[in-house]
Amino acid sequence: MRSEELIEFLKTRRSIRKFKQQPVSRDILEKILDTARYAPSARNSQPWVFIVVEDPSIKESLSRIHQWAWPLANAPLGVAVACNKDLSPDSYLLDCSNATMYVMLAAHAYGLGTVWIQTMRDNDKIREILGLPSNYVVVSLLAMGYPDEHPAPKPRKPLSDIVFYNRFEAKK
Numbered sequence: 686m687r688s689e690e691l692i693e694f695l696k697t698r699r700s701i702r703k704f705k706q707q708p709v710s711r712d713i714l715e716k717i718l719d720t721a722r723y724a725p726s727a728r729n730s731q732p733w734v735f736i737v738v739e740d741p742s743i744k745e746s747l748s749r750i751h752q753w754a755w756p757l758a759n760a761p762l763g764v765a766v767a768c769n770k771d772l773s774p775d776s777y778l779l780d781c782s783n784a785t786m787y788v789m790l791a792a793h794a795y796g797l798g799t800v801w802i803q804t805m806r807d808n809d810k811i812r813e814i815l816g817l818p819s820n821y822v823v824v825s826l827l828a829m830g831y832p833d834e835h836p837a838p839k840p841r842k843p844l845s846d847i848v849f850y851n852r853f854e855a856k857k
């Protein structure tokens with residue numbers, strides 16, 4: 686694939702919140718999670734586990750953790766990226782954010798949509814719903830499925846506002 690096509694692939698990912706009821710095959714799901722294993726992590730600690738949530742009642746409970754978690758309710762799948770803090774005490778948030786992004790991009794490669802659902806204020810609740818011990822932090826919950834919407838791209842800050850060479854300079 687040419688570089689421009691790969692860049693276009695990255696730029697065309699969108700957060701998807703409405704999904705077709707079409708199921709996601711186990712084969713594709715496992716290819717996506719297999720790809721996530723290649724995300725970088727500090728000391729190659731790979732502190733993540735992926736909990737695939739298919740059970741409608743568990744998905745429903747997760748969709749109620751806060752008011753912006755509703756996309757989980759209508760997605761055929763939820764994927765929780767949970768991190769074992771003991772394996773990467775300094776970097777678990779970073780490691781599992783990387784793994785989350787790999788899941789999102791691999792899903793995009795298979796024509797699936799995802800949205801990252803915020804977890805950081807609700808970890809006790811989420812751990813209880815998923816049966817995770819206290820040394821795990823759920824860094825993300827992803828709603829996943831075939832898109833039933835085509836959202837316009839969200840605006841991005843111009844490069845000139847966010848790129849500096851050598852040293853940061855406050856913008857006037």
Ligand SMILES: Cc1cc2nc3c(=O)[nH]c(=O)nc-3n(C[C@H](O)[C@H](O)[C@H](O)COP(=O)(O)O)c2cc1C
Pocket residue numbers: 698699700701702753754756800801802803839
């Ligand atoms: C850490 C994080 C938390 C987010 N939490 C939510 C959420 O709880 N609910 C939701 O609908 N979208 C959530 N999003 C999705 C963002 O709103 C979305 O990525 C952003 O608006 C940019 O849109 P795009 O992903 O289509 O480029 C979250 C994204 C990130 C990275």
